[in-house]
Amino acid sequence: LATDVENEGEKTSEPPENIKELLKEFQDILPDDLPNKLPPYRTHQHGIVEVPGSKPTFRTPYRLGLTELADIKKQIAKGLIRPSTLPYGAPILFTPKxxxxxRMCINYRALNKQTIKNKYPIPQIDDLLDQLLGATVFSKLDMQ
Incomplete structure (x- = not known):
């Protein structure tokens, strides 16, 4: 949950009443405070499968300003990112929120070119609608 809420054009740290009700209803499963670092390593680590015979990609980093370098140091201090000694490298840039x-953006286009893509079929709309047969509650999640 965000620490700042924009309500009718005004920013406040106080969530709207409907959000307060949800927080109260689910307080037994929601953390009191959000973590400021990544969760511990899991037993299964994610891997990227590359085309056989491909070499590690490394692109020259983009120039960064003092504000951007300070943001990187802050993320390292929080444990959100860490320095790497792998032979791979992708340039980063920042865009304003x-x-x-x-917002840190990483340019993985060179790595993506030599990655074997996962292929999952897109479900047919008729099959998806059939799964809703008999459902009585519908919801919409708006991710903006």
Whole structure:
């Protein structure tokens, strides 16, 4: 959950009443405070499968300003990112978020070119609608 809520154009740290009700209803499963670092390593580590015979990709980093370098140091200090000694490298850049903070973007296009893509069929709309047969509650999640 976000620490700042925008309600009718005003930013506040206080969530709206409907959100407060949800938080109260599910307080037994929601954490009191959000973590400021990544969760511990899992037993299964994610891997990227590359085309056989491909070599590690490394691209020259983009130039970064002092604000961007400070943001990287802050993320390292929080444990959200860490330095790597792998032979792979992808340049990063920052874009401004609506609130003025920075969003880190990583350019993985070179690595993506030599990655074997997972192929999953897109479900047919008729099959999806059949799965809803008999359902009485529908919801919509708006991710903006």
């Amino acid at each position: 609506p609130d003025g903070s920075l």
